[in-house]
Amino acid sequence: MALLGAHCGANSSSLRNLATKRSAPQLCRAAPAPTVPNETALPAGGPGAKYAAGQCTKVPVKNIRNFSIIAHIDHGKSTLADQLLLKTNTVAERDMVEQFMDSNDIERERGITIKLNSARMRYTDSQGELYALNLIDTPGHVDFAYEVSRSLAACEGALLVVDASQGVEAQTLANVWLALENDLEVIPVLNKIDLPGADPDRVISEIEDIIGLDCTDILKVSAKVGLGIDDVLEAIVKRVPPPKNTVDKPLRALIYDSYYDAYRGVICQFRVVDGSVSRGDRILMMNTGKEHIVDEIGVLAPNKVTVDTLYCGEVGYMAAQIKSVKDARVGDTITLSKNQAQEPLPGYVEVQPMVYCGLFPTDSNQYQDLRVALDKLQLNDAALRFEPEISTAMGFGFRCGFLGLLHMEIVQERLEREYNLQLITTAPTVIYKCVTADGQELMINSPADLPEPQKRRSMAEPYVRLEMVTPTDYVGNLIELATSRRGEYQEMRYLTENRTTLVFDIPLAEVVTDYFDVLKSRSKGYASMEYQMIGFRENDLVKLEIKINGEPADALSVITHRDNSYKLGKQLVSKLKELIPRQMFKVPIQACIGVKVIASEQIAPYRKDVTAKCYGGDISRKKKLLSKQAEGKKRMKALGRVEVPQEAFMAVLNLDND
């Protein structure tokens, strides 16, 4: 039997590190084309191994396991993934520490996984049989739920990690339903059993009662101290089914991640579901209709190791001179141009941004730089949208669309850190559907674009189904919170004696602001939440316009429900009064609906000069005060004659209403 071969020459690297170091190509030479397609190349591992030609061993398809790890945020998904990499000698301990320190700043600071990664590990089980384990990581935030669903679709099994001191949470449930929808074998893993507060029996009964998983053989581990990791590896081999052998069918491969590499164009990560794909093949993206020629194909072990062909059941990457991730979208199906599959794999959706905001450079000379930076980010982020926006108050900028608030914050942070831009961001708004008097349907992503009231027939806003999991003590607080945010009660499920799920249909606009923070504070940190889009609903929505010094400030205006508009108007003007510094003249701030002023405040003029006290020769102190003032001014934008700081544009997110 001829074997697949891959002569390898890559340094090992941790899974986390792939997020940031993807662009450094570390490749190895490809071996001659194989003839028998039911085996997979498995590069030799070993701490810091320098792969040499001939060091790759091969395993048959029945010894491949494709799996994901799913968990609620902070339950230990990444720590467990690191342990699996260490235990299988895929990454050396010293590299792990180094690379952890190196890893993507934003991911590390926020402590969440943002981008997906994969790693192929070699594992010899207790019977001495060699396996290829493909770990496909999933992002840990609701904004990226679609990516999670696609990477689960690329697997046969999932480790469900539950923190033994916390129990089942909202995200545990959302992820487990996704895994079950994709017919995955779910293996429960109880993590953090080293913690003094761990209560395995309670958490096991929660998993059994709520999810209905059999926990007789539940794995008890501590990913932090490395306890029980061998059992996890054995369970993956024993319980996750091998991929089906459909190598005779036309190629269908599912893209579960794609990213832009400055040297090679887009790199797609994919799972071959049927057939096989080789270097040199002409491929077709079935949903976008784009054709490309594969110029490199390989596996991530976890660094790139090239091979000639990948067969059904395998997970790998390819480069095909693709210019932008828009042409190789997550969820799309790759087939061969010559021998096309009849139908694409199910589940492809073109993700639509749901949250929009305006981005304006504080220094208008940076407008072109901002455009270039957004162009570059978009090459790597198919969900990011932007279009030029001209605001009478703010000047030239861009209206940008994001999947959610986290996605928005990440893009803003990258623009500022990686491209050195100073930005003013306007408050995020959701997308609204407006039917005009003449029957046209408009999608409105900025209050400034909303037609006059007399030109509107109806307005609709996006709704989500919100599930909050909470200890029963806080049920009252959370019902009050959801109803105060226009939530419509759907149902209450008692998960266990002391744990309840509350289900509400609620406008997305109410959730994307400070909902999560308030939920945490009202439940002393114990409740968790998840939501999914359920469509648009008509509502009586109005534009609340803010005027500063008599001039409309479109960047501060918001769209809101009529019933909330009076309260919101009052809160907003009083918050703006706090945030906008005094000027040399009196500044009225008004909230209006149409021509009607519904709330107003005034900022009294300056009386004193900041440097007045520093008479005589105290020049250094004077300079210090003036430079402090100049520093503050950097993040100001002049609305008419009034200097407005960045925080004022976000005032609507920080109203003290709870």
Ligand SMILES: Nc1nc2c(ncn2[C@@H]2O[C@H](COP(=O)(O)OP(=O)(O)OP(=O)(O)O)[C@@H](O)[C@H]2O)c(=O)[nH]1
């Ligand atoms: N005591 C203890 N702490 C653990 C264990 N596993 C993980 N932790 C800690 O729990 C925290 C969260 O772990 P992560 O692995 O980052 O959690 P995560 O689920 O990957 O989080 P996301 O990437 O946001 O999805 C970290 O501070 C870990 O050190 C464990 O077994 N015992």
